[in-house]
Amino acid sequence: MFNWLSENSSSVQAIASVVTAVIWLVYLQILVGGIRRNKRAWLSINRGAGDGLNAHVLVTNLGNEPVYLRDILMKVRTDDKTTRAFITERQEYSREELSDALNGTLQGPLQAGAYRSLGDLREIFHRAGLSDASEDLEKIKEIEFVVFGATHTTAGACKTYSVVCDDNNNLRLDPTRMQTRRLSRWRCRRIARNAAQQAA
Incomplete structure (x- = not known):
């Protein structure tokens, strides 16, 4: 398992970055939606x-x-x-x-x-x-x-x-x-x- 991770570390890092970006985008959408609802x-x-x-x-x-x-x-x-x-x-x-x-x-x-x-x-x-x-x-x-x-x-x-x-x-x-x-x-x-x- 560890050998596979070390051999594919660049791919794993890329996938982790994409998943992190998606999570932050979801949080950002929730935050902006809440602000818009409060000002509506x-x-x-x-x-x-x-x-x-x-x-x-x-x-x-x-x-x-x-x-x-x-x-x-x-x-x-x-x-x-x-x-x-x-x-x-x-x-x-x-x-x-x-x-x-x-x-x-x-x-x-x-x-x-x-x-x-x-x-x-x-x-x-x-x-x-x-x-x-x-x-x-x-x-x-x-x-x-x-x-x-x-x-x-x-x-x-x-x-x-x-x-x-x-x-x-x-x-x-x-x-x-x-x-x-x-x-x-x-x-x-x-x-x-x-x-x-x-x-x-």
């Missing part, structure tokens, strides 16, 4: 703090880095059309009602682990210029919230809710999937561009 924005959209039209829509930063919220888009789908409206600016409040002018917008930094309420559904509907009358609510099939943010790159998330009205005309939002869907950079740009074109 992770936004969550949920409904809570109330029922029906009094329920709030909450955006939470589940990442390790602060996220700057830029825009919030709401899409409302009925049988015959889809309405898109940016609900970033809290137009339901006048400047006199706000202790700070910055409270009139949802834009701004969101620290890691922090959350921000987009308002309750009644406020959001008024902000989007939509009616909250029971006969209009019954026509709605789905509501989708899209959040655009930024860290060192573009961040985005969306969540879709199906709308259910009970016998007492109480509105309920049921998520079509439990997890908030993350959006790629190009998809954020495409959604924002389409919404801007419709608003123009």
Whole structure:
């Protein structure tokens, strides 16, 4: 055995070098992947703090880095059309009602682990210029919230809710999937561009 090793020492060293390089490459990939995951924005959209039209829509930063919220888009789908409206600016409040002018917008930094309420559904509907009358609510099939943010790159998330009205005309939002869907950079740009074109 030792004689074979001494006779083939150069081959054994070459194989050992290759195996060592492969191991270091695997470790490097794990290290880089961990760093990228830690810096990746992770936004969550949920409904809570109330029922029906009094329920709030909450955006939470589940990442390790602060996220700057830029825009919030709401899409409302009925049988015959889809309405898109940016609900970033809290137009339901006048400047006199706000202790700070910055409270009139949802834009701004969101620290890691922090959350921000987009308002309750009644406020959001008024902000989007939509009616909250029971006969209009019954026509709605789905509501989708899209959040655009930024860290060192573009961040985005969306969540879709199906709308259910009970016998007492109480509105309920049921998520079509439990997890908030993350959006790629190009998809954020495409959604924002389409919404801007419709608003123009």
